[in-house]
Amino acid sequence: MRILGIETSCDETAAAVVADGNNIMSNIVASQIDIHSRYGGIVPEVASRQHVLTIVPVISKAMSEASVTWQDIDGIAVTFGPGLAGSLLVGVNTAKAIALATQLPIAGINHLEAHIYANWLTVPPKEKADIRFPCLCLIVSGGHSDLILMRGHGQFEKLGRTRDDAAGEAFDKAARILNLGYPGGPAIERVASSGTPHLALPRAWLKGSHDFSFSGLKTALWHLVQKEKILTNPSLVADAAASFQYAIVDVLVAKTIEAAREFRVRQILLSGGVAANKLLTERLLNASPFPARVPPPHLCTDNAAMVAACGYYHFQNGQLDGYELDVVPSLSLGSPQGTGNSSPHDSNS
Ligand SMILES: Nc1ncnc2c1ncn2[C@@H]1O[C@H](COP(=O)(O)OP(=O)(O)OP(=O)(O)O)[C@@H](O)[C@H]1O
Numbered sequence: 001m002r003i004l005g006i007e008t009s010c011d012e013t014a015a016a017v018v019a020d021g022n023n024i025m026s027n028i029v030a031s032q033i034d035i036h037s038r039y040g041g042i043v044p045e046v047a048s049r050q051h052v053l054t055i056v057p058v059i060s061k062a063m064s065e066a067s068v069t070w071q072d073i074d075g076i077a078v079t080f081g082p083g084l085a086g087s088l089l090v091g092v093n094t095a096k097a098i099a100l101a102t103q104l105p106i107a108g109i110n111h112l113e114a115h116i117y118a119n120w121l122t123v124p125p126k127e128k129a130d131i132r133f134p135c136l137c138l139i140v141s142g143g144h145s146d147l148i149l150m151r152g153h154g155q156f157e158k159l160g161r162t163r164d165d166a167a168g169e170a171f172d173k174a175a176r177i178l179n180l181g182y183p184g185g186p187a188i189e190r191v192a193s194s195g196t197p198h199l200a201l202p203r204a205w206l207k208g209s210h211d212f213s214f215s216g217l218k219t220a221l222w223h224l225v226q227k228e229k230i231l232t233n234p235s236l237v238a239d240a241a242a243s244f245q246y247a248i249v250d251v252l253v254a255k256t257i258e259a260a261r262e263f264r265v266r267q268i269l270l271s272g273g274v275a276a277n278k279l280l281t282e283r284l285l286n287a288s289p290f291p292a293r294v295p296p297p298h299l300c301t302d303n304a305a306m307v308a309a310c311g312y313y314h315f316q317n318g319q320l321d322g323y324e325l326d327v328v329p330s331l332s333l334g335s336p337q338g339t340g341n342s343s344p345h346d347s348n349s
Pocket residue numbers: 009010082083111115140141142143144167168169171172183184185186189272273274275276277278300301302
């Protein structure tokens with residue numbers, strides 16, 4: 001079964017063709033980073049206008065790189081939330097227009113669920129991902145730091161979330177404090193590689209809860225930068241970046257393993273843009289007593305292959321949507337633990 005995936009929830013216009021939920025036939029991502037970096041963050045109005053300009057060429061390229069025509073496609077999977085309303089609308093309306101013209105079925109996909117399904121994409125394509133339920137999923141991205149218990153396809157319980165800044169947001173804000181540019185995660189990682197993590201920064205453990213909090217760490221970094229005049233010395237900037245990265249990774253790794261033990265999962269799945277961070281993946285893979293999977297970096301950040309992989313399981317389970325599919329910018333994933341399974345279309349954030 002071949003699925004066309006479409007992703008426009010934030011500042012990447014992306015389309016991909018994926019066969020059987022794991023085999024990437026094409027994966028096109030048009031990033032707007034160069035446009036937004038001059039503003040130090042994403043400007044929603046600019047993002048949606050850029051999606052309008054790029055979406056059709058990106059889909060055409062995904063189809064031609066996969067060497068397929070519409071007759072070869074079995075369904076369209078499109079992100080309908082969470083994300084920026086104007087950006088989501090471009091993807092969803094394009095998907096509906098194609099569905100109407102081609103009579104292909106359509107499935108609305110939760111962007112967070114799609115991040116998790118990046119773990120099902122395999123290289124080489126003939127291999128199937130060896131994933132065993134229940135899994136503990138850590139989604140760490142620009143807008144989310146969620147710990148999700150996944151009992152099977154489409155069955156998600158939310159164990160924890162961030163109470164303030166998401167991990168990626170904290171990286172982006174820390175990079176701004178250190179004058180390292182946008183996006184912050186890759187910039188901090190690059191500069192941190194020449195520093196040592198010896199500066200004292202706090203960790204919010206939030207004992208007894210699976211939630212995260214990173215805003216105190218960010219504020220502590222700001223105070224440290226002022227007090228120690230960090231910006232006057234490039235080697236201190238590198239040490240501050242390394243110390244900040246270490247502090248975030250400490251908390252993410254420890255709390256993920258703690259939750260995995262408590263819920264006796266068989267596997268840990270990491271996903272989201274921050275999962276592209278080498279220190280995080282190395283420390284999690286080394287420290288975890290459970291098998292852990294992390295997608296390659298280019299499948300951690302936003303892409304449409306993960307949307308198509310997720311769509312495959314929606315189509316397999318008959319979870320289809322009609323032309324009434326609409327965007328849900330505040331969509332969340334998984335009902336709170338103990339309240340039963342959530343529909344992937346629940347909006348409970
Ligand atoms: N190597 C890295 N180390 C740390 N953070 C990183 C790295 N690469 C990317 N990031 C961070 O990942 C985030 C982008 O991830 P992603 O594209 O999944 O987020 P998003 O789609 O904007 O948010 P969401 O998925 O919550 O809607 C940014 O905050 C970026 O700084």
